[in-house]
Amino acid sequence: xxxxxxxxxxxxxxxxxxxxVCQRIxxxxxxxxxxxxxxxxxxxxxxxxxxxxxKQYIERSLLVPDHVITRLMMSELENxxxxxxxxxxxxxxxxxxxxxxxxxxxxxxxSLNIPFxxxxxxLSRRWIxxxxxxxxxxxxxxxxxHGIDDVTGEPLVQQEDDKPEAVAARLxxxxxxxxxxxELYKSRGVLHQFSGTETNKIWPYVYTLLSNxxxxxxxxxxx
Numbered sequence: 001x002x003x004x005x006x007x008x009x010x011x012x013x014x015x016x017x018x019x020x021v022c023q024r025i026x027x028x029x030x031x032x033x034x035x036x037x038x039x040x041x042x043x044x045x046x047x048x049x050x051x052x053x054x055k056q057y058i059e060r061s062l063l064v065p066d067h068v069i070t071r072l073m074m075s076e077l078e079n080x081x082x083x084x085x086x087x088x089x090x091x092x093x094x095x096x097x098x099x100x101x102x103x104x105x106x107x108x109x110x111s112l113n114i115p116f117x118x119x120x121x122x123l124s125r126r127w128i129x130x131x132x133x134x135x136x137x138x139x140x141x142x143x144x145x146h147g148i149d150d151v152t153g154e155p156l157v158q159q160e161d162d163k164p165e166a167v168a169a170r171l172x173x174x175x176x177x178x179x180x181x182x183e184l185y186k187s188r189g190v191l192h193q194f195s196g197t198e199t200n201k202i203w204p205y206v207y208t209l210l211s212n213x214x215x216x217x218x219x220x221x222x223x
Contacts (some may be wrong), residue, residue, distance in 0.1 A: 005082070005083065005106065005108050005110070006107055006109065006214050007085065007105065007106050008078065008083040008086045008106070009028070009087045009091070009108070009111060010022060010088050010110045010112070011112070011181065012108065012112030012175065013174040014171070015120075015122040015167075016112040016162075017112060017114070018112060021110070021112065021203065021206060022198055025086055025210060028207065028210075028216050028217065029215075030214075030217045031084045031086040032085040034073075034080070034088065034090075036087075036088065036092075037089050040054055040064065041132075044058070045183065046054070050072045054069075066093055066095040069090060073090045081103070084214065087100075092178070092181070093180075094184065097181050106185065106188075108190055108209075109185040109190050110206060111182055111193045111194070112193075112194055112202070113195040113196075114196070114197065116168075120168075122137060123162045123167050126159075126162050127147070127156040129151075129152070130155055131154070134149060134150075134151070136156060
């Protein structure tokens with residue numbers, strides 16, 4: 001196996017099972033799972049300059065603009081130069097992908113294609129613990145006590161944009177923005193698309209793809 005550091009990106013609409021796939025990749029291959037949503041929450045909590053900028057948009061229910069997300073992610077990546085990593089939630093737009101190009105070459109892009117009906121069903125069953133970003137699904141990852149976060153005992157909420165009427169608009173928006181990013185990586189020959197309705201059926205193919213790029217680690221959690 002080459003000793004080159006692996007630079008991977010995962011793309012997928014809300015409800016595509018991206019979080020689960022990222023977790024499994026991190027456990028099985030030792031890649032650092034770098035989630036833009038997680039870093040945003042951390043920076044907002046720590047009142048950093050970039051966190052304060054992002055907060056102004058989030059409080060008004062606006063998308064955090066490219067230059068804020070890019071600045072946040074660049075500093076995180078700078079700190080992880082010596083690690084294999086998997087980016088989740090970045091790059092979302094062509095502008096972000098071009099900014100990423102300036103600091104590294106992406107080796108591998110995983111794109112999850114899940115049918116619209118499946119996404120709609122999954123999102124309507126999704127409940128969130130906002131302070132931590134923990135996500136539960138009533139079908140395959142329910143909380144121990146209905147409506148309550150397992151770790152803190154605090155209440156879970158269903159986000160407005162997970163309600164069925166908002167899902168269609170979110171998915172359309174995702175497709176519009178993601179299309180040029182997907183086309184860019186496809187043209188470079190680094191895009192690998194996985195289609196299906198069940199994460200457990202997609203996972204073996206993702207595992208095989210990554211095994212060809214990086215040696216799996218023996219992970220206690222990866223039963």
